[in-house]
Amino acid sequence: MVSSTELKKALIQQQNEINDHALYLALAQREKEPQNREVFVKIAEEELEHYRFWEKITGQKRKASPLLIRFYLLLVTIFGTSFALKWVERREKWAEAFYCSLFDAYPEARKIYTQEQLHEQKLVGMLQDKKLLYAGAIVLGMNDALVELTGTLSGIALAFEHTQTVGITGAIMGVAASLSMAGSSYLEARENPDKTIRATVYAAYTGISYILTTAVLVLPFFLFSRIATALAVMFAGAVVAIMAYNFYIAVAKGQSFARRTSQMLLITLGVALISFAIGYGVHRYFGIEI
Incomplete structure (x- = not known):
């Protein structure tokens, strides 16, 4: 008795x-690869067995939540299957501990516990998530834009007196750099032995991520008239962008969020501080005001 x-x-x-x-049944219906579909169906069957185990304990019935399933499928569409399923499987850590507490009273719980542990291994082994395949391109574009533009904007913010001048300069540099990065990424991807990566798509991911990051960083200089305020909002936007991207990668690839975020922040802010010091020196000793 519980x-x-x-x-x-x-x-x-x-x-x-x-x-x-x-959820796994819905993913099986959407899956084109037969081997992946079989894995989804197998896990769905196991989840149904687990549900029946709990049904015997509680004596109650439950129905799947259509709203929640649609939410998870939306996550799959936007962020990829790896992210959505890793998010689901992270919740299973709590479930595994609960199953362990039931081993003595319900021996069947041990079998379910083992199956839950194997789910993530199966998913990692089967998935070829295109969004993760191109994660390197997003890193390249986003990280390069963050490091270069936070440094550049910090440097010219004190050399130039007007925020709109800083913003326009940063936008021009950002667009030019994004095109350059996209071209370099295209050539790099063509040399990649992984034939599942298309060079044009890889280049597009790099260029678009660079432009979007540029927009986040230069927008404050068009919204605020004070240099200090625009810089503060720019850095806040950079931190949010870094944390959001690294959260995605940490979940999807099972990596450390804190380590990835701290490394990216140190590089970005370090370059920005050095550039800021150079800009301050130019402003103080050369008296440039635009």
Whole structure:
């Protein structure tokens, strides 16, 4: 007999299992690769078994949440299958601990616990997520724009007196650099032995990520008239962009969010501070004001 607290946990997990069952079935229907489809169907069947296990304990029935399934499928469409499923599987860590506490009372829980552990391994082994294949291109464009433009804008912010001048200069440099980066990425991708990566798509990811990052960084200089305010908002935007991207990669690839974010922040802010010092020196000793 489970306690009221355990019953609440069991009902939560029962709902999770039927949601996961519906999600994996939906992914199987969308999947074009037969081997991947079989894996999704297999996991869906296991999730249904897990749901029935909880149904015996709680004595209650649950239905999958259509709204939640649509939300997960939206995540798959926008961020790729790897991100969405890793997000789902991260929730399973809590479930695994709960299963462990039931080993003595319910021996079947041990089998389910083992299956839950194997799910992530199966998914990692089967997935060829195109969005992750091109993650390197996004890193190249975004990181290069963050490092170059935060440094450049910080440097010229004190050399130029007007924020719009800084913004226009940064925008011109950003567009030119994005085209240059896209061209270089195209040539790099053509030499890549991985035939699943298309050079034109790789170049597009690089260029677009560079332009979008440029827009985030230069926009404050068109919105604010004070240099200090524009710089502060620019750095805030850079930090948000860095954290958002690294959160995506940390979840999708199972890497450390803190380590990736701290490294990218140190590089970006370090270059910006050096450039800011150079700009300050130019402004102080040469008296350039535009």
